[in-house]
Amino acid sequence: MKGIQDKVAIISGGATLIGAAIAREFLRYGASVVIADIDVQRGEALQAQLGGKARFVRTDLQRDQEIAHCVKDAMAAFGRIDFLVNVACCYDNAISSDRLAPAASSINPIRDRSHGNRCPYLAFPLPPEGSPGEHLAPCRHPRLSLTRRFQPGRQLPELGLEPIPVEPCVSPEYFDREREQVFMKTWLKVGRVEETPDTGDYKVKKIHFAKTSVILIHGKDGKIRGFHNTCSHRGNKVIVESGEETFGRSKAAVVTCRFHGWVYDAQGQIAHVPEEERFSPCWEKASNGLTPVHTDVWEGFIFINLSREPVEALQDYPGGMGQHLAGYPFASMNQCFSYHTKLDCNWKIALDAFSEAYHVSTIHAGSFPNAFSTGLADVALFGDHRTTGICLTLDATPTPIAAMANEITGASLVAKRGASMLPSSVNPSRREDFSFELSVVFPNILIHISEGIWFTHQFWPIAHNRTLWEGKYYVPAPKTNSERWAVEFAQVLQRNAWLEDTATMEDTHAALESGAKTHMVLQDEEILLRHGYKVLEQYMTAKPE
Numbered sequence: 001m002k003g004i005q006d007k008v009a010i011i012s013g014g015a016t017l018i019g020a021a022i023a024r025e026f027l028r029y030g031a032s033v034v035i036a037d038i039d040v041q042r043g044e045a046l047q048a049q050l051g052g053k054a055r056f057v058r059t060d061l062q063r064d065q066e067i068a069h070c071v072k073d074a075m076a077a078f079g080r081i082d083f084l085v086n087v088a089c090c091y092d093n094a095i096s097s098d099r100l101a102p103a104a105s106s107i108n109p110i111r112d113r114s115h116g117n118r119c120p121y122l123a124f125p126l127p128p129e130g131s132p133g134e135h136l137a138p139c140r141h142p143r144l145s146l147t148r149r150f151q152p153g154r155q156l157p158e159l160g161l162e163p164i165p166v167e168p169c170v171s172p173e174y175f176d177r178e179r180e181q182v183f184m185k186t187w188l189k190v191g192r193v194e195e196t197p198d199t200g201d202y203k204v205k206k207i208h209f210a211k212t213s214v215i216l217i218h219g220k221d222g223k224i225r226g227f228h229n230t231c232s233h234r235g236n237k238v239i240v241e242s243g244e245e246t247f248g249r250s251k252a253a254v255v256t257c258r259f260h261g262w263v264y265d266a267q268g269q270i271a272h273v274p275e276e277e278r279f280s281p282c283w284e285k286a287s288n289g290l291t292p293v294h295t296d297v298w299e300g301f302i303f304i305n306l307s308r309e310p311v312e313a314l315q316d317y318p319g320g321m322g323q324h325l326a327g328y329p330f331a332s333m334n335q336c337f338s339y340h341t342k343l344d345c346n347w348k349i350a351l352d353a354f355s356e357a358y359h360v361s362t363i364h365a366g367s368f369p370n371a372f373s374t375g376l377a378d379v380a381l382f383g384d385h386r387t388t389g390i391c392l393t394l395d396a397t398p399t400p401i402a403a404m405a406n407e408i409t410g411a412s413l414v415a416k417r418g419a420s421m422l423p424s425s426v427n428p429s430r431r432e433d434f435s436f437e438l439s440v441v442f443p444n445i446l447i448h449i450s451e452g453i454w455f456t457h458q459f460w461p462i463a464h465n466r467t468l469w470e471g472k473y474y475v476p477a478p479k480t481n482s483e484r485w486a487v488e489f490a491q492v493l494q495r496n497a498w499l500e501d502t503a504t505m506e507d508t509h510a511a512l513e514s515g516a517k518t519h520m521v522l523q524d525e526e527i528l529l530r531h532g533y534k535v536l537e538q539y540m541t542a543k544p545e
Contacts, residue, residue, distance in 0.1 A: 005030030008078040013088025015042040034074040065393045159530050163519035169346040175464035182539050187317045189445050191302040200253040204246040208462040219266030226295035227268045231257040232288040320382035333474040337491045340470040345509035347461040354457050355528045367497040370396040371414045384442035384535045391433040410452040411475045411490035418451040
């Protein structure tokens with residue numbers, strides 16, 4: 001390979017067996033190499049073995065920021081980049097000649113999405129045919145895609161690529177059908193077992209779309225059951241709610257209607273009726289208990305199903321998502337910061353805003369500047385449900401106060417995370433930049449898990465243009481004053497980010513209601529949204545039972 005002395009090459013997949021062999025060849029002919037690879041252990045060992053003209057840079061080719069960091073590091077270390085040898089990535093050969101990348105003498109460094117590039121790239125000169133270096137060019141096209149972008153058209157063709165109609169987000173008629181076809185038939189999360197840990201503990205949850213509220217009560221047999229909050233006498237509310245969620249306790253594990261004093265036990269049966277003898281003989285005490293609601297528990301989450309008979313049991317409903325999240329120690333993070341608000345928007349607009357990372361660099365420029373990457377990791381679809389990893393920008397510099405809080409406790413997402421708590425299918429490659437898993441359980445809840453933190457977003461439909469959003473953030477209870485300060489800082493930062501998220505939703509709905517646009521256009525990394533609308537369509541077109 002004559003003519004490459006003092007030149008510089010980036011070798012993607014450079015820590016692999018083939019990549020390492022290519023790196024040695026470049027070095028043997030006097031070049032310097034940058035080993036770009038996701039395998040830190042092998043990469044660092046190879047750098048130590050090859051000496052000062054070799055440099056390892058941890059690079060995940062699915063991440064624009066890491067690719068940009070690799071190029072920046074190479075330029076800082078060697079002052080130039082002459083070649084890119086591809087071992088790890090895939091080529092994009094469907095590019096017209098008028099858009100070819102420049103030659104090595106005017107190499108175009110990677111530009112991120114904020115500057116208008118959809119796919120970052122590097123260019124490299126192809127060795128002449130028959131030359132000793134020809135084997136380094138696996139493709140005869142001078143432009144390549146340096147990232148394995150998530151391309152739903154190729155990988156998930158069943159989801160389609162077409163724009164998404166606006167109608168499901170703005171139509172009152174669609175909402176009425178959605179209420180019946182989706183929310184009155186699916187399992188809905190309404191609580192955690194830690195909220196009612198003892199016998200007689202109860203929680204009342206308002207369910208606006210069904211015009212009801214549900215009593216969840218911990219019985220003497222240890223089981224949590226659900227009932228409509230409607231007295232069997234004349235329909236008064238048995239428990240008067242004090243908000244969206246109302247908590248209480250009865251030592252006797254009973255609830256009492258304040259209107260006429262009817263008492264019900266934790267199995268919904270009538271325990272006492274004042275002046276019972278005055279009711280007519282046809283009235284049967286045993287058949288006039290509270291109206292039950294199908295209630296069950298999965299991984300400590302309490303779910304209800306408002307249908308007369310659920311299509312499937314709760315244990316079957318999550319499908320593969322159940323195995324994906326199984327074993328995560330939700331209960332060990334016992335301090336919860338809870339927020340809620342009502343928004344003038346459709347529930348899907350709210351859910352969609354939290355289901356992608358495309359918005360992070362713009363909406364969260366204040367709370368999380370340069371903290372998160374925009375790409376998705378390990379996207380997986382589980383029937384009606386979906387999940388992906390969200391990752392950090394490793395070279396981002398936290399603010400001084402955030403850095404101090406991160407040193408004290410791991411309560412903030414803006415810090416490198418461990419993996420001791422994670423199920424094996426979450427962040428399966430144990431990538432260093434993993435921040436948290438974003439999982440969407442159809443229809444209306446997001447469950448995010450990370451090392452030492454988990455949180456949820458839930459979106460309850462009230463009307464076609466009105467939604468109740470609930471956000472809950474869980475961390476281990478602090479043990480010292482410094483930990484308490486760090487936890488408080490982390491949750492305030494998270495709260496501010498959620499305020500940034502919710503600030504867009506009402507404007508989105510108002511603009512869509514204008515009718516100016518009939519469709520929404522999605523890009524590749526909004527794949528969770530596309531899957532959500534596809535699943536919703538299946539429910540909406542299903543034949544009524």
